[in-house]
Structure formats: structure tokens, C-alpha cells
Amino acid sequence: MSLDTDASSSDAPNLFGSRRSRLFVGRRGLAASSISTVLLVGAIVLILFVAPGGAVFRYYFFNLHDMRIAWDGHASQGISALSRSLFTNVWMFLVSEVLVLFFGLTIAWTRISRTPVLFPVRMLVTVYTDVFRGVPLLIVVYLVGDGLPALRLGFISNQSPSIYGVVALTLTYSAYVSEVLRAGINSVPHGQLLAARSLGLSPTSTMRRVVLPQAVRTVIPPLLNDFVSLQKDTALVSVLGVIEIANAGQISASTLFNGSGLVAAALFFLALTIPMTRLTDHLIERDRSRRLAGS
Amino acid sequence: MLELNDVVKRFDDNEVLSGVSLQLHRHEVVCLIGASGSGKSTLLRCSNMLEDIDAGSITLFGQGLEDRRIDPNLVRRHVALVFQSFNLFPHLSVLDNILLGPVYAMKRKRADVRDEALALLDRIGLRDRANDFPDRLSGGQQQRVAIVRSLAMQPSLLLLDEVTSALDPTLVGEVLDLLRDLAASGTTMLIATHEMNFAKDVSHQVAYLDKGVLVEKGTPEQIFNSPQHEATRIFLERVR
Known part of the structure; x- marks a missing residue:
């Protein structure tokens, strides 16, 4: 068996994996991190507002007065x-x-x-x-x-x-x-x-x-x-x-x-x-x- | 200057030195050759009291090291040991590595030693690297710094433990050149080495160690050209 397999031959190994992290580099990486941060923080804040007892919770723990x-x-x-x-x-x-x-x-x-x-x-x-x-x-x-x-x-x-x-x-x-x-x-x-x-x-x-x-x-x-x-x-x-x-x-x-x-x-x-x-x-x-x- | 008589050293049941005798005179360079595990390193470590011996005696400047009043720190100040793995201090700059011994062991003033240290660095062509940290230097440069770090203590005797064994082959030369230079200027050295050509050039005496026994000792000509013992002959054959 020959070792010098080139891309055209049928037994060339496939190098395309399922990992997607390399798609987010440079500017796209910055955008990705900003969006995920906003989503995560937004979700946490949202819970405090939509929870049935949200208003009471906010009043009890975050009352500036x-x-x-x-x-x-x-x-x-x-x-x-x-x-x-x-x-x-x-x-x-x-x-x-x-x-x-x-x-x-x-x-x-x-x-x-x-x-x-x-x-x-x-x-x-x-x-x-x-x-x-x-x-x-x-x-x-x-x-x-x-x-x-x-x-x-x-x-x-x-x-x-x-x-x-x-x-x-x-x-x-x-x-x-x-x-x-x-x-x-x-x-x-x-x-x-x-x-x-x-x-x-x-x-x-x-x-x-x-x-x-x-x-x-x-x-x-x-x-x-x-x-x-x-x-x-x-x-x-x-x-x-x-x-x-x-x-x-x-x-x-x-x-x-x-x-x-x-x-x-x-x-x-x-x-x-x-x-x-x-x-x-x-x-x-x-x-x-x-x-x-x-x- | 240094005299070992029938030195025996054991690590648990393992006898590493089985009655080794050796003399070293002022301005003499002696090379220890032998396979790995033959006891070369142990012999060097016993000579500056990093290891205690189990039997026999070691005499330095006519004083027996077995005497309890002998201060090991003073012995080590006069008998410096350079390691295969350099062991430079990574948290100190090159200059501070060299100053550590004189300043904290000899209690000399930093300002006084500084010029000497810089002169030593000049000698190995690394003066411009004085403020760099060891990580930045190549292996050969690190080992040369380690050697001058020992020299800064102005030792009477320099012990070198396979100082080129951890180096890239291309870097071995610069370290051996420094040792040749030291030998030429009369530094007394006991060198454990695998570099046979270097041993042939530089030493006054060569000693062959095999499994903790000093098999034979003689001038480089005697050992390399007409070894008296079968074991020496086989060893030299193998490394050639």
C-alpha cells in the first residue's frame, strides 16, 4: 500500500470533523461572545420579572430605600x-x-x-x-x-x-x-x-x-x-x-x-x-x- | 586536594559505590567515565557532602569530612557542583542567579559582587542577557550560566556531572569549549562525562567506573589506547 495518498484518490482520510468552534474567530468571535452574553444576562434578569413572585422578590431584596x-x-x-x-x-x-x-x-x-x-x-x-x-x-x-x-x-x-x-x-x-x-x-x-x-x-x-x-x-x-x-x-x-x-x-x-x-x-x-x-x-x-x- | 579512600555508598540494599579510591591534585583535571548507573554522579555528590557515605573516608585539604565539626555549607562553597539539568533558579534573572551564592552564602555585598558576575557573563558572551530570565536562554546558554554561577563562589574545585548530556548535540560544543578554557586556566575539575574525545583532550587522568568499582585509572593515553582491563576495553569499544 502506498503512503502518498493524495486528495483525489478515494482512500484519502476525511478531515472535516463535526466541531464548529473554529467558525467563530476574529470579528465573528466578538459578535458571538457579545450576543451570548446579552442572552444569558437577559435570561437571568427576565426570570426576576416574569416569576409569579418577582415583584415581591425585587421589593424584598433590592429596595434601595x-x-x-x-x-x-x-x-x-x-x-x-x-x-x-x-x-x-x-x-x-x-x-x-x-x-x-x-x-x-x-x-x-x-x-x-x-x-x-x-x-x-x-x-x-x-x-x-x-x-x-x-x-x-x-x-x-x-x-x-x-x-x-x-x-x-x-x-x-x-x-x-x-x-x-x-x-x-x-x-x-x-x-x-x-x-x-x-x-x-x-x-x-x-x-x-x-x-x-x-x-x-x-x-x-x-x-x-x-x-x-x-x-x-x-x-x-x-x-x-x-x-x-x-x-x-x-x-x-x-x-x-x-x-x-x-x-x-x-x-x-x-x-x-x-x-x-x-x-x-x-x-x-x-x-x-x-x-x-x-x-x-x-x-x-x-x-x-x-x-x-x-x- | 581531594582524596577518596575506599568510599562505600548504599541506597537501601543497592550498593552504588563499593570502595572507590581516588586522588585529585590542585590544577588537575580528572574525567570519570563509565556507563549510566556506574556511580559517577553519586561519587560527585559524596564529594561535596550532598550525600553521606556509608564507609571509607573523604579528605579535603587534609581535613576528614567525617568529622562532625565540618560544616557542609563551607565544604560546598569550596567544592561546587554543576548539574546535568542546569537547575538555574527560574524566578531569578541570570545576574541574580549568579549573585545568590556570593550574597547569601558568603555574605558579600551585592554591589561588590555585581562587577565580578558581569565579568563572568562577559567571559561566556552573555553579558547582554544579564537581566533575562533563564527560560529565555537556550540549553547551552543555561548550562554556561550554571557553570559561571558556580565559579562566582570562587571554588577550589569544580565538580561537573554530565553537564552536556541534557543538551542538543549542536549546543554541546559551546559548553565543552568553556570547560576547555577553564582547564587551560588551571581550574581543578572532576568531570563525569560521556564525551570521550573531550575526556581525551582535557584530562590529566581518566578513571573508569563500572558498577560502583573504580576499574582502572591512568593518563588518557593509557586508558584510551591501551586499557589494562577487559571491562574498560569493552566499554570503550561500545561508546566508540
């Missing part, structure tokens, strides 16, 4: 202002994130090290990550927030509920983040370690200058995931009686019989996470192109 009252607060009706309570969320997650990075890294480092003296510590942190990744955060919040004051241990038992919230968030998220960082550290090729050690770098310098910079680049997306999640979970601290933004939204909803305050709280969380995600994407892309582009 009540949203405004919730945002500014109303002292005589006992509504705490979202605009003030949001700072509780902001400081709780900022402090937690810094602590989580510190403890997460320490735990990851301990689990990876092979120093014999650290054996009991390694066992302890392994149990710690297993436990705190497994227990729901809500329960940890209760255990810390109600448990530590019950101990009557002076300083430890006399903190405000939001401090206990930060402790609970840090406990749970350090366990998650340590695993993310550990995966990142393990993803750095062994040759990098050998090369750094061969230059006479100490184990600490090797970690700091060679392994971590590469590990962190790899795990930025999952790390960001955990941080977004942490920011949202500051809302759980409300069960300790902390008036953070979701709780304030909830109070406004039950006072005004209108849930628009909750939607305003949701918009606050979106306003935090969306710019953060875009910024990280931008930084990752810039780092990538810098590495691949000439000087």
Missing part, C-alpha cells in the same frame, strides 16, 4: 449602620490573614523539616491540621468564643468576642493554608534544592531565597481562594454577638421586614473580593510575561 437605611443605620429603631460595622469584618480578616500566613508557614515548614528533635512537634501539628480542617468553623467559633471565657483564666478569658473570632478564624484557616503552602513547597523540583545547597546556602537561606519564592507563585490561586473564604467567614463570628456587617444586615432585615440590608452586606463582600482577585490575576500574568519576555 431600605438598603439606604440599613447602610446609614437608624438608632431609634436599633439598626446598626452597615457602613460602620463593616470595619469589624475588615480588621478581623486583616489580622487573621497575617496570623494565618505566619502560622500556616510555620506549620508547613515544621511538617516538611526532617530534624529529629522536632519529631513530637511534627506529630502535634499533623494532628492539629487534621482536627481543624475537619471541624466546622462555626463549631470552632462557639468552642473558642464560649469556651475560653468559661476557663476564667484572666487575660485569656477577658477578651472581646471579636478577638475570639479572630482566634477561631486563625485556628481553622492556618490548618488549610499550611496544607496549601506544603503542597507548594513540595512542588518545587528537588534539583532546585540541590543547586541551592551546592552553592553553600544554608537550609534557611535555601528555603527563603529559592524554595518559597517558587512555591508561593505556584499556590497563589488556592491561597487567594482560602483568603476570600476567610473574609466571608468573618460573618460567622456574629454568633458570638459581634455586630459585624452580615449581622447588622440581618438586624435591619428583621426590623424593617426587608432583606435589602443583607444584599447590601453581600455587595460589600463582593466589593472586597472581586478587585482582589483581579489584582492577583494581573500580578500573576505580569510575573509570567516578565519571565517569558526578553529584557
Whole structure:
């Protein structure tokens, strides 16, 4: 059998598949994406208008007037202002994130090290990550927030509920983040370690200058995931009686019989996470192109 | 300068080096030849303490490395190892790759080392690539950068582990030329290689390793023209 089959011969293979995606390229691609976006968004909005309870739904969740009252607060009706309570969320997650990075890294480092003296510590942190990744955060919040004051241990038992919230968030998220960082550290090729050690770098310098910079680049997306999640979970601290933004939204909803305050709280969380995600994407892309582009 | 006596190295049950003895003097170039898995890489890694040995002894500048007070980081600073797979740091520019060792292991000032690093890059004709990242360089360029990265530590001894084996055949020449250049300027080197013609040209001594045993050692003429052992003869026949 001859290999040089040409198009005219009858046994030439057929190269026309059923895939149509190549039809939408260039200008046609732009048109296609615009049309599909408009259709999809239109369909979602339409549901809010044609559903039998659409009007009630829109009034209950998207009432600008009540949203405004919730945002500014109303002292005589006992509504705490979202605009003030949001700072509780902001400081709780900022402090937690810094602590989580510190403890997460320490735990990851301990689990990876092979120093014999650290054996009991390694066992302890392994149990710690297993436990705190497994227990729901809500329960940890209760255990810390109600448990530590019950101990009557002076300083430890006399903190405000939001401090206990930060402790609970840090406990749970350090366990998650340590695993993310550990995966990142393990993803750095062994040759990098050998090369750094061969230059006479100490184990600490090797970690700091060679392994971590590469590990962190790899795990930025999952790390960001955990941080977004942490920011949202500051809302759980409300069960300790902390008036953070979701709780304030909830109070406004039950006072005004209108849930628009909750939607305003949701918009606050979106306003935090969306710019953060875009910024990280931008930084990752810039780092990538810098590495691949000439000087 | 470097002396290995009856060095034994095992990985679990697998004995990779079975009593290897070897001496290396200042300004000497010794090539290690032998099939893959004969223990060449392990021998090099033991020589700069990346691997611990199970028996025998290694002496460097008259000091036994088995002494617990010996600092492996100091040993590695004087005995540099270059890898088959370059292992440049992808998150650092070419210049920063070279500066890392002097700045963080030797604690020298960045500004002081910078000129030396640029001079080294000049030597391999890559000064204009100083700010590029390793991904942008060809394999041969990366390996030459890896070699000067080791030289920036001003090591007394350079260990080279099959540094051309991962390269496109067209790029092997530029790396071997750099090594010839280094040999001519008196750099002490222990080179594991599969490049027989290069080994013939450049080395003062050639050692043939077979399954963890140093079968024979001699001048290039002795080894390549009149090998004393049957195993050496068969190996050279095969690679020729």
C-alpha cells in the first residue's frame, strides 16, 4: 500500500470533523461572545420579572430605600449602620490573614523539616491540621468564643468576642493554608534544592531565597481562594454577638421586614473580593510575561 | 586536594559505590567515565557532602569530612557542583542567579559582587542577557550560566556531572569549549562525562567506573589506547 495518498484518490482520510468552534474567530468571535452574553444576562434578569413572585422578590431584596437605611443605620429603631460595622469584618480578616500566613508557614515548614528533635512537634501539628480542617468553623467559633471565657483564666478569658473570632478564624484557616503552602513547597523540583545547597546556602537561606519564592507563585490561586473564604467567614463570628456587617444586615432585615440590608452586606463582600482577585490575576500574568519576555 | 579512600555508598540494599579510591591534585583535571548507573554522579555528590557515605573516608585539604565539626555549607562553597539539568533558579534573572551564592552564602555585598558576575557573563558572551530570565536562554546558554554561577563562589574545585548530556548535540560544543578554557586556566575539575574525545583532550587522568568499582585509572593515553582491563576495553569499544 502506498503512503502518498493524495486528495483525489478515494482512500484519502476525511478531515472535516463535526466541531464548529473554529467558525467563530476574529470579528465573528466578538459578535458571538457579545450576543451570548446579552442572552444569558437577559435570561437571568427576565426570570426576576416574569416569576409569579418577582415583584415581591425585587421589593424584598433590592429596595434601595431600605438598603439606604440599613447602610446609614437608624438608632431609634436599633439598626446598626452597615457602613460602620463593616470595619469589624475588615480588621478581623486583616489580622487573621497575617496570623494565618505566619502560622500556616510555620506549620508547613515544621511538617516538611526532617530534624529529629522536632519529631513530637511534627506529630502535634499533623494532628492539629487534621482536627481543624475537619471541624466546622462555626463549631470552632462557639468552642473558642464560649469556651475560653468559661476557663476564667484572666487575660485569656477577658477578651472581646471579636478577638475570639479572630482566634477561631486563625485556628481553622492556618490548618488549610499550611496544607496549601506544603503542597507548594513540595512542588518545587528537588534539583532546585540541590543547586541551592551546592552553592553553600544554608537550609534557611535555601528555603527563603529559592524554595518559597517558587512555591508561593505556584499556590497563589488556592491561597487567594482560602483568603476570600476567610473574609466571608468573618460573618460567622456574629454568633458570638459581634455586630459585624452580615449581622447588622440581618438586624435591619428583621426590623424593617426587608432583606435589602443583607444584599447590601453581600455587595460589600463582593466589593472586597472581586478587585482582589483581579489584582492577583494581573500580578500573576505580569510575573509570567516578565519571565517569558526578553529584557 | 581531594582524596577518596575506599568510599562505600548504599541506597537501601543497592550498593552504588563499593570502595572507590581516588586522588585529585590542585590544577588537575580528572574525567570519570563509565556507563549510566556506574556511580559517577553519586561519587560527585559524596564529594561535596550532598550525600553521606556509608564507609571509607573523604579528605579535603587534609581535613576528614567525617568529622562532625565540618560544616557542609563551607565544604560546598569550596567544592561546587554543576548539574546535568542546569537547575538555574527560574524566578531569578541570570545576574541574580549568579549573585545568590556570593550574597547569601558568603555574605558579600551585592554591589561588590555585581562587577565580578558581569565579568563572568562577559567571559561566556552573555553579558547582554544579564537581566533575562533563564527560560529565555537556550540549553547551552543555561548550562554556561550554571557553570559561571558556580565559579562566582570562587571554588577550589569544580565538580561537573554530565553537564552536556541534557543538551542538543549542536549546543554541546559551546559548553565543552568553556570547560576547555577553564582547564587551560588551571581550574581543578572532576568531570563525569560521556564525551570521550573531550575526556581525551582535557584530562590529566581518566578513571573508569563500572558498577560502583573504580576499574582502572591512568593518563588518557593509557586508558584510551591501551586499557589494562577487559571491562574498560569493552566499554570503550561500545561508546566508540
